[in-house]
Amino acid sequence: MRKLGDPMKKYIPFTYKMLIPYLLLVLLTDVIIGYVSYTMLTESRTEMAETNIRTGMEQARNNIRYQMDEIQRMSDTLFGNLAFQRAMQTKGEPYDIYLVMLDEIVPEITAPLKLFGNHIRLMLYTLNSDLYIVSGDNLEEPIHRSDYYILPFEDIQDSAWYQQFKDSERDNIWLQIDTDQRLGNISHIRRLVSYSGNMTVIGYVRITASLDDLFGDFSTFPVEQGITVRLIDSASDGALLYQRGNAEMDAQRGKYLSLHEPIPGTDFVIEALVPKAYLTKDAGRLQRVIFTVCGISFICMAFIGFIVARLSGRKMKRIVWLVRSFQEGNFQKRIRFSGNDEFVHIADAFNVMAANIQGLINSVYVQGIQKKQAELEALQAQMNPHFLYNTLSTISSLANLGETSKVTEMVQGLSRFYRLTLNQGNVFTPLKHELKQVETYLGIQRVKYAGAFSVHVDVDPELLQVQVMKLILQPFVENTFKHAWFGESIAIVIKGKRRGDDLELKVIDNGIGMRPETVQRLLIGPSPSGGYGVKNVDARIKLRYGDKYGIRIASVYGGGTTVQIILPANPGALPSLE
16 A cells, blocks of 8 residues: 555556557558548549540541541442443553543542541552553652552562562452551552453552541540550551550560450451559549548547547546545545546445545544543553552651651642642643653652752753653653662753654663663563553553654663653644544
8 A cells, every 4th residue: 555645656547548549440440441442542543544545445446447448438439430440441542541531530539538537648550551640749758638649550569568469369458568667557458350351450559548547536545644555467466557655665564554456347456555653643642632531530530539538537537536535544535527427426436435434434543542542541540559659658657757847748749749640631741841740759759868869850941842741751760769779879860852853851870770681571561570650651652652652771780771762742743642
């Protein structure tokens, strides 16, 4: 149990200890919610971006397919036009050829160019050497406008692509030939045959279009953000026909999401390579937003938890304060809480317990006081008759000897002695009255022993008003006469001084002294030679003030005795038995 006056041990309130796991739980919840939200939003953003790219690929596929179909219809028109076939095979005078070209060939070629939405090049390679040559724009440059060409067959007969084309059974196909790869173009190649003969070849049609135009708007393919769009020929082991975007991404393909969209009716596949960084480009912003929201949520929940802990902590602190008051012996304090919660029930239980304990303590304390008072009165009753018997015996002896004056003086002294002893019924008396009682006792002894003893009193004047228990010096002065005197005379010294918070009184004599075992018997209890006074005074002091105080005896056999009496210098600060 903590002793009264000890400093209170520091502690962390229970409510604040509970706040720590609460905050950890809130933090864990925020982290989980933030992670799930971030994951879901990122997946949603990725799915949305992927959907947009796929939608753009479908639009590009439809656009390419539509324009390829339009170009296909152009070649079908030329292929199935019998008048155009006859015109392609016309021989004769230059003027007649000129009119045929002007009326039959050129209109059939230019008409589709005006209807097609994008710029294209329509090239007619003829085997008829009589037809006029129309060179058109420079084929080495990108397509800037729609144009037509009438070129001699000799221009292509030695080319590598033609050699492959003529030896194959393929016709009506799309290829990248000549400068198409460099310029980002693609060409539709078709043989023109004459149906009037044995299906002889009369020429070749080549319609070239820009792949940028075929793909259309690239807003759904933001290549500036790392997206790459490709056109691949699956029939040629994935040959790359066209690419927009990062041309060096093959080495980092693992960082890309690859999407494919085949073009119906062809061997071409649109491939979109989307960097994963693009799919999660808003992840950083989402992360900051989610982190901010979770941070604000944590701060709000922490603030609420702190307020709740503080309110509960105040009640807990008051309960701890009450318990510590009980620990320190203060059972008068009570505590009250409003409301109807656990703290109210705890407070009510404590109040009831404190009231019961206070009642028990009061009952036991009063009984203890009464018991001690009875013991003190019994001890004092043992002392007073002891001195009275001795004095009356002396008076009787003097009366028998006829010492009338001495008898009178002793009776008067005895009267004063008992008047001081009674002390109007008070247990305490000023030290000066106690010294006066000793002086009265010595006056009685002077009648008996004349001038055979001397007494010296050395007490600090400031101590004369200190309240002490009555009859604490006289028994030891009496013992000097009874047990210490062995010669013709004896000297007695009475001293008093303050020692810290204690009062030290000494009764010193130069008598015969005592052996250690005799001193021990005096402190333990009565001996055959008496000794009630020493034991009684020590017991009275200890009962009144505690075991810290009492009697100490130092004696040398043949060299005198010193009795030390330790009392509190301020007895009012200690519990009184009055």
